[in-house]
Amino acid sequence: MKELFRVDDRVILITGASRGIGFAMAEALAEYGAHVILNARDENALREKVRALTERNLKATYQVFDVNDFEAGKNALRRIVGEFGHLYGLINNAGIQFRSPILDFSNEDFELVLRTNLTSCFSLSREAIRLMKNNGGGRIINTVSMLGPQARPTVPAYISAKEGLRALTRALAVEVGADGILVNAIAPGYIATELNTALLEDQEFSEWVISKTPLARWGQSHELGGGAVFLMSDAGSFVSGQVLSIDGGMSIQV
Numbered sequence: 001m002k003e004l005f006r007v008d009d010r011v012i013l014i015t016g017a018s019r020g021i022g023f024a025m026a027e028a029l030a031e032y033g034a035h036v037i038l039n040a041r042d043e044n045a046l047r048e049k050v051r052a053l054t055e056r057n058l059k060a061t062y063q064v065f066d067v068n069d070f071e072a073g074k075n076a077l078r079r080i081v082g083e084f085g086h087l088y089g090l091i092n093n094a095g096i097q098f099r100s101p102i103l104d105f106s107n108e109d110f111e112l113v114l115r116t117n118l119t120s121c122f123s124l125s126r127e128a129i130r131l132m133k134n135n136g137g138g139r140i141i142n143t144v145s146m147l148g149p150q151a152r153p154t155v156p157a158y159i160s161a162k163e164g165l166r167a168l169t170r171a172l173a174v175e176v177g178a179d180g181i182l183v184n185a186i187a188p189g190y191i192a193t194e195l196n197t198a199l200l201e202d203q204e205f206s207e208w209v210i211s212k213t214p215l216a217r218w219g220q221s222h223e224l225g226g227g228a229v230f231l232m233s234d235a236g237s238f239v240s241g242q243v244l245s246i247d248g249g250m251s252i253q254v
């Protein structure tokens, strides 16, 4: 039987992969045979996570860079191709949140969230596409959010960036599809990660999440792994420009 979900020896860079959703996606991809390259800014955290994978005989290395340093991102991609000969996949997953009432929300904070959660994805994707074209194709996954099509107060920059990233997903999918490059997005619901520490500690908010989620609980990082494997594997070979919601059904509940 054809092993539709294998991603053997596909070289895949995952940004923001030292913890949370990014690490969970990297771990799942490595378990299905990929060589994963973990990115974040904290080298110690990356070293520790790569060790956890390689101790299980999974294939993993890391590249330290800040996604806001576009030149550093480009150089990391070049190093990857220099070392492995190709880049099959890119997951634009690094992201930050910033919460503030609108009247106190500065332009600088707005722009930092936009740069981290959207512009960096554009820049890294462009450089990855350059390399993927030379190699006959590839895959890009952008981590978006339920927020974008839906809104909540105090997070205007995050909502704007994630909605922009959905649009970028479609824009790239139509431009590079004929080159064999498939571009999709994954939209997590409320997942119990460090990004949501403040929300998890707020009992009232946490209970609101549970009441609004048809599966009646928060999601766990490892539940994002299957979607990433699907979209990086032959199982996803005719899927492009789509958003896969992994949110316990929250986005379809009124």
Ligand SMILES: NC(=O)c1ccc[n+]([C@@H]2O[C@H](COP(=O)([O-])OP(=O)(O)OC[C@H]3O[C@@H](n4cnc5c(N)ncnc54)[C@H](OP(=O)(O)O)[C@@H]3O)[C@@H](O)[C@H]2O)c1
Residues within 6 Å of the ligand: 015, 016, 017, 018, 019, 020, 021, 022, 039, 040, 041, 042, 045, 065, 066, 067, 068, 093, 094, 095, 096, 116, 143, 144, 145, 146, 187, 188, 189, 190, 191, 192, 193, 194, 195, 196
């Ligand atoms: N958790 C949720 O409920 C949820 C829901 C919807 C969407 N998302 C999205 O899912 C993605 C991952 O979220 P998460 O919850 O896993 O977050 P997290 O636990 O806070 O992890 C964020 C990761 O991104 C890295 N990172 C942050 N800024 C970076 C930068 N400038 N350059 C490189 N790496 C950077 C962090 O490592 P360093 O700090 O060491 O760089 C870390 O590895 C984000 O895009 C987020 O918006 C999350």
